[in-house]
Amino acid sequence: MDRNITLLCLIVGMLCIAGCITGGDEVSVTLDGESSAVLTLSDIKALPAVEGYGGRKNSVGQITLPMHYKGVPVTALYELDHAIAGDSAFRIGATDGYLATFSYNQFVNGMFVVYDEEGNEIPAGELTLILAYEENGKKIPEEYGGPLRLAVIGPEAPITDGHWWIRFVSTFEAVNIEQ
Numbered sequence: 001m002d003r004n005i006t007l008l009c010l011i012v013g014m015l016c017i018a019g020c021i022t023g024g025d026e027v028s029v030t031l032d033g034e035s036s037a038v039l040t041l042s043d044i045k046a047l048p049a050v051e052g053y054g055g056r057k058n059s060v061g062q063i064t065l066p067m068h069y070k071g072v073p074v075t076a077l078y079e080l081d082h083a084i085a086g087d088s089a090f091r092i093g094a095t096d097g098y099l100a101t102f103s104y105n106q107f108v109n110g111m112f113v114v115y116d117e118e119g120n121e122i123p124a125g126e127l128t129l130i131l132a133y134e135e136n137g138k139k140i141p142e143e144y145g146g147p148l149r150l151a152v153i154g155p156e157a158p159i160t161d162g163h164w165w166i167r168f169v170s171t172f173e174a175v176n177i178e179q
Contacts, residue, residue, distance in 0.1 A: 037080075050153070055067065057115050061119050063115070063117060070134035090175060091173040091175060101175070110127030111124070130150070133147060150164060
């Protein structure tokens with residue numbers, strides 16, 4: 001664990017030297033509940049990004065059709081301090097108090113229920129869970145859950161359950177779940 005914290009400090013230090021840390025909206029990244037690092041929106045944007053389409057279905061069945069999202073795969077955030085294993089999981093917290101835990105099969109294998117535009121379950125394709133900072137080529141405004149939100153994207157523009165699309169992301173906690 002000490003080697004991993006040293007690596008994280010080195011990465012953050014390199015971002016400082018490179019001028020990538022310029023302030024902005026902060027996201028608290030809590031690692032295992034033992035130590036923490038604070039990454040700004042600029043830090044997150046400096047990490048390798050992916051893009052794709054995704055939509056969501058809320059608890060009363062209303063569908064938000066797929067839009068284009070850009071962000072960092074949550075596996076990359078997890079790997080800042082932990083090796084991913086079969087018992088890996090993580091918790092995401094939001095500034096509004098919402099908290100959700102994602103299993104290995106969700107954040108590594110993309111195992112989510114997928115719906116068509118009418119709300120019927122369909123077979124899932126290749127899915128990626130990301131910490132999104134852009135929606136349709138623009139920053140995600142606070143009134144729509146920004147500046148950071150979780151999104152489930154894929155090449156077939158999946159529609160997934162809205163409770164996985166966490167708005168106002170503020171914390172990321174890597175955890176291990178006993179099997």
